[in-house]
């Protein structure tokens with residue numbers, strides 16, 4: 351399958367969704383934006399639950415909607431799975447009954463997974479005899495995802511599937527979502543307003559603001575942009591793909607990335623394990639000379655590639671490259687002047703904190 355095309359103009363009182371997107375046909379695409387930016391409306395339009403003149407949607411060469419040709423496949427005939435914030439399970443059926451319901455919705459010839467396989471993937475094999483009312487929020491959500499998968503979807507839509515869960519349940523379910531990502535060849539469109547969730551799971555990122563797309567591109571590249579609207583600069587930071595390279599003395603682990611390595615507090619993962627790290631722009635500071643006596647372990651030679659204003663008076667966002675890896679640093683306008691930072695200039699970047707995303 352090649353990519354996904356989605357083009358919608360949907361008018362509401364005081365709000366207009368206006369998007370024309372080309373998305374990859376595999377991996378996780380995150381729709382990210384503030385409350386009211388139109389994420390759910392876009393997901394509903396993709397599902398065929400919102401209809402407006404001129405709408406177009408295609409998954410590879412399967413066109414589900416092309417209003418100009420009078421084509422509109424109704425939601426129940428679209429091979430998609432939709433997982434909501436709150437799992438809507440049938441309480442009168444056991445977990446197994448709920449899964450069976452999903453499987454029976456489609457003809458035998460179209461079934462792609464066996465219930466045992468899906469139950470294994472989502473770690474719910476021991477829950478099959480239970481009633482949904484006796485499950486935790488995280489378990490219910492895993493059952494809802496399993497049921498959606500048994501309908502053999504060609505596309506999985508997830509609307510803040512973790513938002514109703516507390517942190518402990520969120521952390522419990524994230525590895526299962528990662529497994530979906532790694533083991534299934536089903537594209538997932540994932541709505542979230544939690545930056546860490548997006549940083550951990552997504553491959554492609556769409557930023558929505560007031561119904562419009564302000565950026566759409568590969569996750570690492572898009573997060574590293576210094577020119578995003580100020581509303582997104584507040585929480586600016588990059589995601590770096592790294593691999594566990596060595597466990598060192600002093601309870602440290604060394605992670606290698608394209609262009610360097612970074613030391614973090616000792617990790618349990620084996621050498622060779624891949625991890626994503628998030629480095630916030632506010633945790634990166636810059637110097638012209640290599641800092642000699644510093645408590646900060648991670649200092650990199652870097653080259654300034656862009657400088658942009660933020661909406662915080664007196665602060666700028668600096669994009670730099672450490673080898674092939676971009677970083678962002680949020681510094682004051684005064685520091686920029688004192689250091690005479692210009693595009694192309696070599697600097698030393700000190701990274702004060704690294705968040706490991708598992």
Ligand SMILES: Nc1ncnc2c1ncn2[C@@H]1O[C@H](COP(=O)(O)OP(=O)(O)OP(=O)(O)O)[C@@H](O)[C@H]1O
Nearest residue numbers: 362363365383384385386387388389390391392543
């Ligand atoms: N049924 C509706 N009728 C009229 N306006 C609506 C309807 N549903 C949503 N809206 C409006 O459309 C806009 C976008 O809403 P939407 O739910 O898509 O945003 P969102 O980004 O998903 O927000 P959140 O993160 O809070 O879920 C909002 O201004 C909302 O008030």
